[in-house]
Amino acid sequence: MANVALLYDEVYLKHDTGAHPERSVRVKHSYDHLRARPIYGSLTDLKPRPATDDEILLVHERRYFDYLRSIPSDEAGALDPDTMFGPGSLEAAILAAGAVTTAVDNIISGACDRAFCLVRPPGHHALPDRAMGFCIFNNVAIGAAYAARSRGLKRTAIIDFDVHHGNGTQDMFYGDEDVLYCSLHKWPFYPGTGSSDETGRGKGQGKTVNVPLPSGTGQAGYLDALADIVLPAVREHRPAIIFLSAGFDAHEADPIGGMDLNEDSFDELTGAIVETAREVCDGKIVSALEGGYNIEALGASIHAHITALSK
Numbered sequence: 001m002a003n004v005a006l007l008y009d010e011v012y013l014k015h016d017t018g019a020h021p022e023r024s025v026r027v028k029h030s031y032d033h034l035r036a037r038p039i040y041g042s043l044t045d046l047k048p049r050p051a052t053d054d055e056i057l058l059v060h061e062r063r064y065f066d067y068l069r070s071i072p073s074d075e076a077g078a079l080d081p082d083t084m085f086g087p088g089s090l091e092a093a094i095l096a097a098g099a100v101t102t103a104v105d106n107i108i109s110g111a112c113d114r115a116f117c118l119v120r121p122p123g124h125h126a127l128p129d130r131a132m133g134f135c136i137f138n139n140v141a142i143g144a145a146y147a148a149r150s151r152g153l154k155r156t157a158i159i160d161f162d163v164h165h166g167n168g169t170q171d172m173f174y175g176d177e178d179v180l181y182c183s184l185h186k187w188p189f190y191p192g193t194g195s196s197d198e199t200g201r202g203k204g205q206g207k208t209v210n211v212p213l214p215s216g217t218g219q220a221g222y223l224d225a226l227a228d229i230v231l232p233a234v235r236e237h238r239p240a241i242i243f244l245s246a247g248f249d250a251h252e253a254d255p256i257g258g259m260d261l262n263e264d265s266f267d268e269l270t271g272a273i274v275e276t277a278r279e280v281c282d283g284k285i286v287s288a289l290e291g292g293y294n295i296e297a298l299g300a301s302i303h304a305h306i307t308a309l310s311k
């Protein structure tokens with residue numbers, strides 16, 4: 001069995017979004033669900049450290065970070081029409097990004113083989129200079145840039161199976177030859193990007209791989225797209241580590257997604273990725289939570305995902 005680390009902190013509950021679909025009970029319930037199951041005993045509990053300014057600035061612009069820090073600590077409002085920001089939000093966002101960099105550190109040191117970051121706010125819509133779509137900092141992009149540029153791993157790959165296209169992540173690495181970004185997502189759908197002809201620019205040409213899928217796509221459609229398009233691209237790229245933008249909003253019970261996966265599908269998808277990770281990068285995977293808005297389905301899907309990561 002692989003040694004899988006779980007990174008979670010109650011600070012994530014301090015990003016208070018009220019009755020918004022992206023709310024604190026998502027991670028609280030998922031953590032309690034895991035703790036009540038046998039798998040929990042085999043996981044390595046790791047405490048996330050806050051991301052440093054330098055780590056966040058690998059992909060975000062300083063003026064955006066300074067703007068967030070200038071918001072009075074007792075003020076609550078919205079950064080974009082979908083993205084709430086209140087007194088505990090910045091601390092939670094810095095620790096969400098930090099979970100991913102902490103996971104990278106611990107995989108490099110050999111303390112664990114793989115990691116799951118049970119974090120919020122999510123990240124993959126966040127752009128260099130602004131928040132978007134429930135996301136404040138782009139957690140996975142920060143982790144991938146940190147691994148590639150600060151920790152000398154050079155080549156990394158990101159597989160994003162959230163139901164939405166990770167426009168922020170794509171934007172951050174669109175011209176980068178070292179970071180492969182692959183996304184499976186419903187299309188047409190929010191945020192509107194992610195057509196198959198968006199393939200990268202300059203040196204990054206061919207290092208963005210988008211697989212738009214029609215509404216209602218189920219397990220077979222996802223597994224075929226993964227096996228036929230995404231995993232071959234990962235094998236060709238030969239990353240030193242694989243990151244997952246693990247959204248579970250393609251679950252059939254999700255109120256937002258409109259796709260037809262279930263928890264077994266996430267087990268299968270994860271299993272196929274683990275197999276490829278073993279071939280190309282000694283099984284090293286850092287997975288971080290993105291979306292997933294049916295609370296029960298989210299807990300069950302994360303359990304299935306972590307169980308598959310553990311094999």
Ligand SMILES: [Zn+2]
Nearest residue numbers: 162163164291
């Ligand atoms: Zn999503």
